[in-house]
Amino acid sequence: MATIEMKNIVKEYGDGFPAVNDVSIDVADGEFLILVGPSGCGKSTLLRMIVGLEDITSGDMVIGGKRVNDLAPRDRNLSMVFQNYALYPHLTVYENIAFPLRLAGMKSSEIDEKVRQASATLDLDEHLERKPANLSGGQRQRVAMGRAIVRDAEAFLFDEPLSNLDAKLRGQMRTEIARLQKKLGITTVYVTHDQTEAMTLGDRVAVLKRGVLQQLATPRELYEQPVNLFVAGFIGSPPMNFLPAKIQGTQVELPFGTFELPADKAAKVEGRDLLLAGIRPEHFEDVSVLEDVDEARTFEATIDVREWLGDQQYAYIPYDAEPNVQDQLKSLAREVDGDSLRTQLVVSLDSAARETEGASQLTIDLDKLHLFDPSSGENLT
Numbered sequence: 001m002a003t004i005e006m007k008n009i010v011k012e013y014g015d016g017f018p019a020v021n022d023v024s025i026d027v028a029d030g031e032f033l034i035l036v037g038p039s040g041c042g043k044s045t046l047l048r049m050i051v052g053l054e055d056i057t058s059g060d061m062v063i064g065g066k067r068v069n070d071l072a073p074r075d076r077n078l079s080m081v082f083q084n085y086a087l088y089p090h091l092t093v094y095e096n097i098a099f100p101l102r103l104a105g106m107k108s109s110e111i112d113e114k115v116r117q118a119s120a121t122l123d124l125d126e127h128l129e130r131k132p133a134n135l136s137g138g139q140r141q142r143v144a145m146g147r148a149i150v151r152d153a154e155a156f157l158f159d160e161p162l163s164n165l166d167a168k169l170r171g172q173m174r175t176e177i178a179r180l181q182k183k184l185g186i187t188t189v190y191v192t193h194d195q196t197e198a199m200t201l202g203d204r205v206a207v208l209k210r211g212v213l214q215q216l217a218t219p220r221e222l223y224e225q226p227v228n229l230f231v232a233g234f235i236g237s238p239p240m241n242f243l244p245a246k247i248q249g250t251q252v253e254l255p256f257g258t259f260e261l262p263a264d265k266a267a268k269v270e271g272r273d274l275l276l277a278g279i280r281p282e283h284f285e286d287v288s289v290l291e292d293v294d295e296a297r298t299f300e301a302t303i304d305v306r307e308w309l310g311d312q313q314y315a316y317i318p319y320d321a322e323p324n325v326q327d328q329l330k331s332l333a334r335e336v337d338g339d340s341l342r343t344q345l346v347v348s349l350d351s352a353a354r355e356t357e358g359a360s361q362l363t364i365d366l367d368k369l370h371l372f373d374p375s376s377g378e379n380l381t
């Protein structure tokens with residue numbers, strides 16, 4: 001097992017635009033770290049630099065205390081699991097797992113011991129004589145991991161291993177990977193573009209955008225305290241609502257009402273004027289399900305569509321923003337796509353809330369309100 005230290009890592013492919021731009025991340029021994037971000041953010045390039053499949057333009061890659069910039073992939077003792085598992089279709093499960101050991105010239109008796117140990121850990125004992133075509137997607141995944149385990153690699157690297165699977169299997173495999181990683185306690189770096197995978201698997205998550213590390217934090221911190229608009233909009237489903245916000249002293253004017261800000265937030269935006277408010281759908285509630293209602297945080301909403309999901313319901317509330325405020329924000333907030341500045345509020349209510357369309361009394365949890373600088377995207381609160 002090993003630590004992985006990425007120090008000011010830069011990758012340029014020759015077009016002058018860095019695919020990875022000065023990224024520094026320390027992965028602790030045994031930690032499960034996720035690299036997440038939209039397509040083209042540089043996450044695969046970063047992973048390929050860890051494993052040695054891509055040269056590093058500048059910066060240091062240190063694995064287990066040793067600088068590996070100039071080491072060939074085979075000398076880094078890392079194990080990579082790819083999207084398609086890269087299993088050999090003509091070999092049995094046993095031979096697929098044994099493959100790297102045969103390549104290394106290990107004795108048959110030793111290979112046998114290692115394969116049997118790995119297959120017991122991975123619950124593959126009964127399938128050792130099968131070919132990959134006769135395995136389920138989940139079993140194939142385990143074979144790929146078995147091949148990684150037998151090598152006693154210092155760390156596991158995963159590049160979107162679940163993206164070819166259907167939603168149900170993806171969920172199962174996610175749990176399986178989490179369970180195995182805990183059991184083996186092996187340092188793991190895992191690339192995905194899926195925020196759910198990132199949030200559920202990672203001890204910590206590194207969010208990347210256009211080659212730049214935006215935030216490195218635990219899933220809870222990312223959710224509760226996103227550093228900027230990009231992270232705020234990327235993490236959470238349905239996504240955070242972004243709304244125009246006018247600061248008036250210690251109050252905030254939102255499109256559906258004016259509210260007194262919690263003192264700590266008011267202090268942080270003192271003297272500001274037009275900002276972008278961010279509030280997650282789950283931080284609203286229908287007053288009909290509450291025992292204590294804080295009148296100062298209540299507003300009337302006209303719901304035009306409801307979606308009932310069993311344990312909760314999504315309600316859609318169109319609102320009118322002043323057109324000039326909307327335009328001003330759009331031109332300032334380059335970080336927010338037009339879609340995020342939609343003129344509807346999405347709220348997630350308890351399923352016990354009244355299920356009628358039309359006027360409803362809702363409350364907003366102002367302690368969970370974020371206020372962003374619209375031009376820098378920075379979270380001020």
Ligand code: ATP
Pocket residue numbers: 013019037038039040041042043044045046193
């Ligand atoms: P995806 O999820 O689509 O794989 P990613 O976040 O993993 O995206 P990378 O594949 O790391 O992103 O790519 C980062 C940037 O580097 C992109 O702009 C991409 O076009 C560019 N890039 C990647 N590989 C090369 C290459 N071999 N030559 C030139 N540019 C490349």
